[in-house]
Amino acid sequence: MKLHDNYDVGIYCRLSREDVKNGKRDVSLSIENQQAMLEEYVKEQAGWNIYKIYVDDDVTGTTFNRPSFNDMMKDIESGKMSCVITKDLSRLGRNYIEAGRHRELFNEYGVRYIAVHDAHDSINDRNSYNISTPIKEIMNEMYAAEVSLKVRKTKKLMAKQGNFANSQAPFGYQKSPENRHILIKDEEAAKIVIRLFTEYADGTSARMIANRMNCEKIDSPRFYHYAKMGRVNPLSEQKNVWGSATVLQLLRNQVYIGNMVQGKREVVSFKTKKMRTVPLEDWIIVENTHEPIIPRELWDRVHKKLNEKHRVNKTKKDTIGLFAGILKCSDCGSPLAYMRKTFKTTGEKGLYRCSRYNNNGGKACTPHFIYETDVCEFVINDIKQYAVLAANEREKLASRLLSSMKKAQSGETQAIRTKIKEAENRLTVIASTLKSLYEDKCADKLPETVFISLMSDFTKEQTEIEERLPKLHRELNGIQETTGEIDDWLYLISGYMELDTLDRATVTGLIENITVSERTKQYGRNTQEIEIEYKFIRNLLTSKEKEDVV
Numbered sequence: 001m002k003l004h005d006n007y008d009v010g011i012y013c014r015l016s017r018e019d020v021k022n023g024k025r026d027v028s029l030s031i032e033n034q035q036a037m038l039e040e041y042v043k044e045q046a047g048w049n050i051y052k053i054y055v056d057d058d059v060t061g062t063t064f065n066r067p068s069f070n071d072m073m074k075d076i077e078s079g080k081m082s083c084v085i086t087k088d089l090s091r092l093g094r095n096y097i098e099a100g101r102h103r104e105l106f107n108e109y110g111v112r113y114i115a116v117h118d119a120h121d122s123i124n125d126r127n128s129y130n131i132s133t134p135i136k137e138i139m140n141e142m143y144a145a146e147v148s149l150k151v152r153k154t155k156k157l158m159a160k161q162g163n164f165a166n167s168q169a170p171f172g173y174q175k176s177p178e179n180r181h182i183l184i185k186d187e188e189a190a191k192i193v194i195r196l197f198t199e200y201a202d203g204t205s206a207r208m209i210a211n212r213m214n215c216e217k218i219d220s221p222r223f224y225h226y227a228k229m230g231r232v233n234p235l236s237e238q239k240n241v242w243g244s245a246t247v248l249q250l251l252r253n254q255v256y257i258g259n260m261v262q263g264k265r266e267v268v269s270f271k272t273k274k275m276r277t278v279p280l281e282d283w284i285i286v287e288n289t290h291e292p293i294i295p296r297e298l299w300d301r302v303h304k305k306l307n308e309k310h311r312v313n314k315t316k317k318d319t320i321g322l323f324a325g326i327l328k329c330s331d332c333g334s335p336l337a338y339m340r341k342t343f344k345t346t347g348e349k350g351l352y353r354c355s356r357y358n359n360n361g362g363k364a365c366t367p368h369f370i371y372e373t374d375v376c377e378f379v380i381n382d383i384k385q386y387a388v389l390a391a392n393e394r395e396k397l398a399s400r401l402l403s404s405m406k407k408a409q410s411g412e413t414q415a416i417r418t419k420i421k422e423a424e425n426r427l428t429v430i431a432s433t434l435k436s437l438y439e440d441k442c443a444d445k446l447p448e449t450v451f452i453s454l455m456s457d458f459t460k461e462q463t464e465i466e467e468r469l470p471k472l473h474r475e476l477n478g479i480q481e482t483t484g485e486i487d488d489w490l491y492l493i494s495g496y497m498e499l500d501t502l503d504r505a506t507v508t509g510l511i512e513n514i515t516v517s518e519r520t521k522q523y524g525r526n527t528q529e530i531e532i533e534y535k536f537i538r539n540l541l542t543s544k545e546k547e548d549v550v
Helices: 031-043 067-077 096-108 122-126 132-160 187-201 206-215 221-229 244-251 296-307 355-360 372-392 394-442 448-480 482-496 504-510 543-549
Strands: 008-015 049-057 083-086 112-115 173-175 183-185 260-262 265-267 275-277 284-286 327-329 336-343 347-354 511-516 520-522 525-527 530-534
Touching: 008 031, 008 067, 031 049, 031 083, 049 067, 067 096, 096 112, 096 122, 112 122, 132 284, 187 206, 187 221, 187 244, 187 296, 206 244, 206 448, 244 296, 244 482, 296 504, 327 336, 327 355, 336 355, 347 355, 347 372, 372 394, 372 482, 372 511, 372 530, 394 448, 394 482, 482 504, 504 511
Parallel strands: 008 049, 008 083, 083 112, 327 511
Antiparallel strands: 173 183, 260 284, 265 275, 336 347, 511 530, 520 525
């Protein structure tokens, strides 16, 4: 039956991995077949005109954030079409709520919507309510949920069997051409991994290693992956820089000693691409699944250094405090010394006191006394608060941290840029002066001895500036790498939502230092300020700012 109204039609075609039958894609759902069928349908309608064909290939229907679909919605809002056609309701989407909302949006913009194979035509909704449409949309969503569940179960089973089940191989490896579930070395990237481990084991800090990578213009892991594939990097708006957090993340990855580590993150819901971090104890680790890049001896040296980064003093009983080397006095900056003391009522307890006070008495500083249990409680609560925010409000928290970090660094950045500008200007002046000196010597306006002396002085200064400039640029790059470091830190911290107890590795892995104030008495109660400075993000957010993120 032909319809005779005139319409400017937008044809929408979509296909994704979820559109499978018995492990194979339904040929009838191919983009080509969808497009051909819908073009033929439009041609059969008198006066209808195809405005544009929109295609989203390999994009799930559980989300409506799709490139071509978004383009189509912008054209609808601009009044460029009056009708949208899909093969069936599932091509529009497999999210029941969002599908219904977008059908209502079509109505609001006066756009007719037709799903040919489901016999849905929004023009009929004006006179009666078609119950079959929402039922079909619910069934489409259930189908997507079932497929998602099967995929997750399959990936988990593969992971337990030691098969690689992720889309992107870890930096240093690539998928085997014969079997994409097996990892083989990527020799080019593996050399970088070996260099990271070797330099760190030899005493170079993660920050310095990252600066060297940036200075040598070595692609960061994210950028290297897409360059190797010859594909456009979808994260091209991010800077291609290494951060100390990236270096540390690689140094901690067991994949480099031949162990397959998977299941670190999981999808929150099949309707969204949001991920959450899985607790460490639930990771799937299978040993000796592929050729290692790093020898065990080098791995052990690196991890001994990672776990013993802070110099600490032991008690007479050779006991190391959980926060030894981390806690600092807020007034004099000295470390808080760890000791154990026996109390009649509570027994033996760990505590900390200002080391300057311990060594020199009350004229040097005050005790800044604090129990280890009190620090533990405060730190666990603060870490968990960040972990929950990182998991549930990742974008807001990242934005707030980035804003605070840039604000904190603006003065430092400007100072370094000023030094760079002054150095470059001075080099220009020296080059011009050297040229003039040479011309004066050639014109016999300058004695030989004076010429040699002046040339020596200016050349020495020129060399010193040229050696200093790269260092200034590395410092500037180190300050400007904040986005990558924040992302890495959020990924790391989000794994601690269920943290109940602290160990030394967690403390030294997450925290740079903790400052403790002197105790004061207010309204009959002892109060004490504790401030945590985390690695990579320092102490950028106050308690009030963390509350504002929620």
